[in-house]
Amino acid sequence: MIPFGDPTASYKFHKQEINEAITRVLESDWYILGNEVKSFENEFASFHADNLHAIGVANGTDGIALSLQSLGLGIGDEIITTAHTAVATVAGIEQAGCTPVFADIEPIFRCIDPKAIESKIGPRTKAIMPVHIYGQPCEMIKILEIARVNDLNIVEDCSQAHGAEIEGKKVGTFGKLSVFSCYPTKNLGGIGDGGIILAKSKKDAELIKSLRQYGWNKKRESLITGTNSRLDEIQAAILRIKLKHLSHDNLKRRKIAEKYNQAFRGLPMGLPRMKKNELHAMHLYVIECENRDSLMDFLKENRIGTSLHYPLPVHQHLAYANRIRGLDDLNKTESFYKKNLTLPLYPELSPNSVEKVIECVTKWFQNKK
Numbered sequence: 459m460i461p462f463g464d465p466t467a468s469y470k471f472h473k474q475e476i477n478e479a480i481t482r483v484l485e486s487d488w489y490i491l492g493n494e495v496k497s498f499e500n501e502f503a504s505f506h507a508d509n510l511h512a513i514g515v516a517n518g519t520d521g522i523a524l525s526l527q528s529l530g531l532g533i534g535d536e537i538i539t540t541a542h543t544a545v546a547t548v549a550g551i552e553q554a555g556c557t558p559v560f561a562d563i564e565p566i567f568r569c570i571d572p573k574a575i576e577s578k579i580g581p582r583t584k585a586i587m588p589v590h591i592y593g594q595p596c597e598m599i600k601i602l603e604i605a606r607v608n609d610l611n612i613v614e615d616c617s618q619a620h621g622a623e624i625e626g627k628k629v630g631t632f633g634k635l636s637v638f639s640c641y642p643t644k645n646l647g648g649i650g651d652g653g654i655i656l657a658k659s660k661k662d663a664e665l666i667k668s669l670r671q672y673g674w675n676k677k678r679e680s681l682i683t684g685t686n687s688r689l690d691e692i693q694a695a696i697l698r699i700k701l702k703h704l705s706h707d708n709l710k711r712r713k714i715a716e717k718y719n720q721a722f723r724g725l726p727m728g729l730p731r732m733k734k735n736e737l738h739a740m741h742l743y744v745i746e747c748e749n750r751d752s753l754m755d756f757l758k759e760n761r762i763g764t765s766l767h768y769p770l771p772v773h774q775h776l777a778y779a780n781r782i783r784g785l786d787d788l789n790k791t792e793s794f795y796k797k798n799l800t801l802p803l804y805p806e807l808s809p810n811s812v813e814k815v816i817e818c819v820t821k822w823f824q825n826k827k
C-alpha cells in the first residue's frame with residue numbers, strides 16, 4: 459500500500475540521528491523545558507530571520523490560544539479566519555475565548571481571500587488569522603495592508619507551511635505572532651504532539667513563556683493566570699534534527715508535486731499551483747476532481763492511499779454549525795469541498811510510487827471516457 463503520508467518513513471530516513479538524540483535526552487537529567495527546547499527555539503527563530511523569538515509549546519492549538527491571549531484578546535474579540543482549515547485553528551481561537559469569523563477563500567490558490575477579509579471587518583474585529591493551507595502562502599502583502607489600515611493584529615497559522623516563502627521571506631515572519639504545529643505528519647513533525655510560536659518582540663515572547671507555564675516568573679510565582687503547555691525535551695531534540703533537513707525535504711516535496719502537475723496537466727481536474735516568486739511548502743498535494751469518491755475507490759483498489767483535507771469545512775462540523783459569523787458567504791469554500799482529494803506526497807515517496815500514482819490516476823480518467 460502507498461500511504462498518502464508516512465511519518466515513519468521520515469523516522470527511518472533519519473533513524474540514527476534520532477535514536478542518538480533520544481538517548482541523549484534519556485541520559486540527561488532534564489526532560490521538560492531544558493537545553494533541547496532552548497536550542498530548538500533559538501535554531502527555529504534564526505531559521506526564519508534575525509531578531510525573532512521562538513517559544514516551544516505542547517501543540518499548535520495551544521499555540522494559537524496562547525498567542526491570542528498574549529495579545530490581550532478574549533471574550534467579545536473577533537478573529538477573522540478561514541473555514542478551509544483544520545478544526546484546530548478555530549478550536550484554538552475559541553480556547554482563547556475569542557470569536558472566530560469566517561471569510562471565503564480565493565479558489566485558485568485556496569487561501570483566505572483578502573477581499574473577503576475586508577468585507578468581514580466589524581467593530582469587534584481585533585485580529586486576522588491567515589492559514590497557509592497545504593503549504594501555500596497566503597497573500598500576506600495585501601493582508602498586511604488591510605491590517606495596517608484597520609489597526610488589526612495578524613497571527614499567522616503556519617502549521618502546514620514550515621519553510622514556505624514569499625519573495626525570499628519566510629511565512630511566520632509577516633504577523634506579529636505566528637504559530638506552527640509540529641504534529642508528526644507536518645513538514646516539521648515530531649514523534650508526538652508539539653508546537654512552536656514565533657514572536658517579533660521579546661516582551662511578547664516572555665509573556666507567552668510565562669503563560670505556557672502557569673503564569674510563572676523565574677521564581678515560580680504565578681503573576682498571571684496561565685496553563686501547562688510545555689514542549690518536552692525529546693520532541694525538541696527530534697525537531698532540531700528535522701529542522702536541519704526541512705529545506706531539503708521541502709524541495710523533495712516540490713519536485714514530486716511538479717512531476718504530478720506535469721503528468722496531470724491535460725486531465726480535467728484542479729491542481730496545486732506554485733507561484734514563481736514563492737516557495738510552496740507542499741505539505742499536502744490536493745487535487746479537485748468531479749466524482750472524487752469514485753477516484754478514491756479506484757486508487758484504494760490499486761493500493762494507493764488518499765485522504766480528504768478535510769471531509770468538511772469547519773462551519774459544517776456539528777460543533778460549529780449555524781453559530782459563526784460569515785458562514786452564509788462561503789460559496790467558494792463549499793464548492794472546493796465537493797471536489798478535494800489528497801494524493802500521496804511526502805519527501806521519502808519513491809519514484810516508483812510516484813509513477814504508480816500517476817499511472818492509476820490517468821487510467822481512471824481514461825476509463826471514464
Ligand SMILES: Cc1ncc(COP(=O)(O)O)c(C=O)c1O
Nearest residue numbers: 517518519544546547617639641
Ligand atoms: C492549519 C492547522 N492549524 C492548527 C493545527 C493545530 O495543531 P495541533 O494538532 O498541533 O494542535 C493544525 C494541525 O493539525 C493545522 O493543520
